[in-house]
Amino acid sequence: MKGxxxxxxxxxxxxxxxxxxxxxxxxxxxxKEVWTRLMFWLPENTDLEPNGxxxxxxxxxxxxxxxxxxxxxxxxxxxxxxxxILKIKHSFxxxxxxxGDNSGGGDNSFCDKIETDVIIGPISKFVGRWVEFVSxxxxxxxxxxxxxxxxxGEKIIGYHGPTIAMADKMAFKFxxxxxxxxxxxxxxxxxxxxxxxxxxxxxxxLKSIHCSKIKKSLEVVGYQNLQVERHV
Numbered sequence: 001m002k003g004x005x006x007x008x009x010x011x012x013x014x015x016x017x018x019x020x021x022x023x024x025x026x027x028x029x030x031x032k033e034v035w036t037r038l039m040f041w042l043p044e045n046t047d048l049e050p051n052g053x054x055x056x057x058x059x060x061x062x063x064x065x066x067x068x069x070x071x072x073x074x075x076x077x078x079x080x081x082x083x084x085i086l087k088i089k090h091s092f093x094x095x096x097x098x099x100g101d102n103s104g105g106g107d108n109s110f111c112d113k114i115e116t117d118v119i120i121g122p123i124s125k126f127v128g129r130w131v132e133f134v135s136x137x138x139x140x141x142x143x144x145x146x147x148x149x150x151x152x153g154e155k156i157i158g159y160h161g162p163t164i165a166m167a168d169k170m171a172f173k174f175x176x177x178x179x180x181x182x183x184x185x186x187x188x189x190x191x192x193x194x195x196x197x198x199x200x201x202x203x204x205x206l207k208s209i210h211c212s213k214i215k216k217s218l219e220v221v222g223y224q225n226l227q228v229e230r231h232v
Contacts, residue, residue, distance in 0.1 A: 016182050021175030024199070027063060028170040030139045034199060036060075037134045037206040038174055041193040044128045048079035049184050056177040057192055058133065062167035072163065072170070073147065075133060077123060077190075084123040088149065088156060090116050092163055093230075118157060119227040126151075130195070134208055136218065139163050139170050148218060153210030158221040172199070 028034045040057060048055065055077045061070030074089045093114040120126075131151060138146040145163035149156045164170070174194055181187055196207075203211040 014182065016180065018178045018181050019176070021173045021177055022197075023171060023173045026199070028060070028137070028139060028172065028199065030164065030167065030169070031144070032138065033201055034137050034139065034170075035134065035201065035203050035206055036137075036172060036199045037132065037208055038197040039130050039132050039195040041130050041195075042077075042123070042127045043191055046077070046084065046123055046127050046190070047188065048077060048084050048190070049187060050079045050081075053181065053183065053187065054078045054179045055190050056179070058172065058174045059177070060135075060137075060170055060172045062164055063169040063171050064166050065168065068171065069166065072165075073135070073149075082122075086120045086123055086126050088118045088120065090118070090147070090157070090159070092116070092145075092147065092159055092161060115231045117229040117231070118223055119229070120151065120156060121226075132196075132208060132210065134203070134206070134210070134214060136203070136214075137163060137170075139167065141165070150210065150214050150217075153208075153213040155214075155217040155220055155224050156226065157223060158217075158219070160221055 028036075038058060056071075056074045057077065059071035059074035061068050062072060063069070070091070071089075072091055076087050076089055078085055078087060091114065093116065132153070133149065133151055135149040136146065137148070138144060141162050141164050143161055145161055147157060147159040147163050174197060176190055176192060178187075178190060198206060200206050203214055208214065
């Protein structure tokens with residue numbers, strides 16, 4: 001269970017990260033519409049330990065000359081002061097990254113960024129059933145950039161502006177990526193099931209039953225009455 005040294009060791013500490021993810025071999029191109037869909041199912045008893053453990057279930061990262069930076073967007077589960085929640089994190093406002101040596105060996109990306117957490121709600125609203133996540137993007141470094149996302153056809157994020165910092169392509173992963181795992185002697189297991197994962201240039205090609213509703217809210221901007229936090 002040790003995994004790759006760049007994951008297992010961070011800041012000289014063992015066991016910081018645990019990752020089991022699938023990555024698409026087909027990268028998302030810039031300046032064109034890209035739709036991404038996945039279904040996820042979480043067990044009824046899904047709960048994380050308090051004090052900062054985070055699980056990413058889906059993310060989209062920048063790629064530049066074969067090196068990965070980011071993520072720009074991540075769908076995550078986290079335990080906070082008010083319990084375990086579902087949230088989306090993005091870094092559209094600022095995301096300056098460089099490639100450097102990892103203190104545990106190998107190399108990694110290091111970023112100066114503003115992370116925006118969009119709190120969707122308590123995890124209890126999303127367990128014991130299939131939930132559909134759909135995102136729409138135009139990956140661009142100028143005002144033509146777009147990022148939109150929906151859960152079960154309900155708009156969560158509508159953003160207009162730069163959606164990349166330095167990428168020549170974008171890449172998405174889904175699975176389980178646990179952060180700050182070494183804070184706990186015996187961390188709870190985390191289980192998630194996926195289905196119908198894919199990308200397309202039109203919503204209809206993803207065969208979502210919510211496409212008609214989704215497209216009606218495509219140009220709606222903002223966070224739809226959700227709690228938003230920004231961290232430098």
